Amino acid sequence: MKKFATLAFVVACLVPAGPAMAAGPSAPLDRANIxxxxxxxxxxxxxxxxxxxxxxxxxxxxxxxxxxxxxxxxxxxxxxxxxxxxxxxxxxxxxxxxxxxxxxxxxxxxxxxxxxxxxxxxxxxxxxxxxxxxxxxxxxxxxxxxxxxxxxxxxxxxxxxxxxxxxxxxxxxxxxxxxxxxxxxxxxxxxxxxxxxxxxxxxxxxxxxPIRMEREAMGMYVIWFLIVFTILAYLLKKEYWRDVH
Ligand code: HEC
Known part of the structure; x- marks a missing residue:
């Protein structure tokens, strides 16, 4: 459960906030493409x-x-x-x-x-x-x-x-x-x-x-950290189990 909560947190950090719903009349809006x-x-x-x-x-x-x-x-x-x-x-x-x-x-x-x-x-x-x-x-x-x-x-x-x-x-x-x-x-x-x-x-x-600029950059750091961490964990596991087999 704790793992799931952590994962949910990491995912929430990575997903950029969706656009807010437009108020006002329902006439079609043009795309700003910013x-x-x-x-x-x-x-x-x-x-x-x-x-x-x-x-x-x-x-x-x-x-x-x-x-x-x-x-x-x-x-x-x-x-x-x-x-x-x-x-x-x-x-x-x-x-x-x-x-x-x-x-x-x-x-x-x-x-x-x-x-x-x-x-x-x-x-x-x-x-x-x-x-x-x-x-x-x-x-x-x-x-x-x-x-x-x-x-x-x-x-x-x-x-x-x-x-x-x-x-x-x-x-x-x-x-x-x-x-x-x-x-x-x-x-x-x-x-x-x-x-x-x-x-x-x-x-x-x-x-x-303003924080959105920083958050998007931070998301990349998190992804790289997870990749490096996964590789290290895998190598460590191999190292431990070598003696058992
Ligand atoms: C001469 C004064 C004046 C200037 C200069 C002005 N505005 Fe406005 N603006 C208003 C007023 C008054 C309202 C409120 C209109 C209403 O609610 O009917 C408004 C409302 C708005 C709204 C809607 C906000 C909302 O959520 O309802 C936006 C967006 C906006 N202005 C953008 C701009 C931008 C961008 C500029 C510069 C290019 C600008 N305005 C220049 C007077 C001005």
């Missing part, structure tokens, strides 16, 4: 996040310098690439700080009816595919207060902050069906924009579970 071993993609995603999202969304369970360490950046690089906020005294936020927003939560509530949620754990609460799909599915809609709606997140209270890159889509579907078409070009092609959103999604997935 790669958590691609640190360049995660780093680009972080740069976009701190450029376009930090004005409204915090990552309150994460620190700048921990992200830097995981991505192989020095504190100076972290300060230069990521930190765009200031502390109460007006100095640039220190790299050891938790990641707070550049806007006061009260202001956010006043401007957008609801405050923008903290996004540290969003990739676990909703799947990476969901985030990837939401960020590509904004469309013009006069009936909404901000003039924009989202095909995956009905009546979303977030403006399309990446419109300059993607351009504007319109709903050309009929009978309540949603079908999006680009009506105003952005700075990027659709493929380039998908790449940007994939990078942001990769960053958000990493930030939701």
């Amino acid at each position: 790669d958590l071993s691609d640190t360049a993609s995660i780093q680009r995603g972080a740069e976009y996040f701190f450029q376009y999202c930090i004005g409204c969304h915090s990552l309150e369970h994460a620190r700048y310098n921990r992200i830097g360490q995981d991505l192989g950046l020095t504190d100076e690089q972290v300060a230069e690439k990521f930190v765009h906020t200031r502390d109460a005294a007006g100095d640039p936020t220190g790299v050891g700080e938790l990641i707070k927003i550049a806007m006061r939560p009260d202001d956010a509530e006043e401007w957008f009816a609801q405050p923008a949620p903290d996004l540290t754990l969003t990739a676990r609460a909703n799947s990476p595919d969901w985030i990837y799909t939401v960020l590509r599915n904004f469309y013009l809609d006069d009936s909404r207060p901000l003039g924009v709606n989202n095909a995956t997140f009905e009546a979303m209270g977030m403006p399309h902050v990446l419109w300059e890159l993607q351009g504007w889509q319109k709903n050309v579907g009929e009978d309540g069906e949603i079908k999006l078409e680009l009506v105003e070009e952005g700075k990027m092609s659709a493929e380039e924009y998908d790449e940007v959103v994939r990078d942001i999604t990769a960053f958000m997935t990493y930030v939701a579970e």
